[in-house]
Amino acid sequence: MSPLLEKVLAEIDQLDFQEQLDVISYLIGRxxxxxxxxxxxxxxxxxxxxxxxxxxxxxxxxxxxxxxxAEYME
Structure with a gap:
């Protein structure tokens, strides 16, 4: 897993539910x-x-x- 993805997953708990859904839908779209x-x-x-x-x-x-x-073939 990339360091950037690990950072996003670690900090996603700090977002409210709608922002979490927005991040997830963005990642799925990408x-x-x-x-x-x-x-x-x-x-x-x-x-x-x-x-x-x-x-x-x-x-x-x-x-x-x-x-x-040649020697071998003789």
Whole structure:
């Protein structure tokens, strides 16, 4: 729990009942507002296929045997 929230909860007893309700409704509104502001995924998995085309280059000799392992492979 954040220090600010701990402070609010510790001091909320000093407020009258209506002010307590106002604080609670404000906090609930803020909490719901942050949840509703999360970005929605507007893309599908199909959009991801091929998105890195041309960004990654593999060397022509990628599958060629390595000189370091020539002795091991004999």
């Amino acid at each position: 909490w719901q507002g942050t949840v509703n502001q999360l970005p929605l995924n507007s893309f599908s998995r199909q959009d991801l296929f091929g998105c890195l085309r041309g960004k990654v280059v593999i060397a022509d000799d990628f599958n060629a045997p390595l000189k370091d392992f």
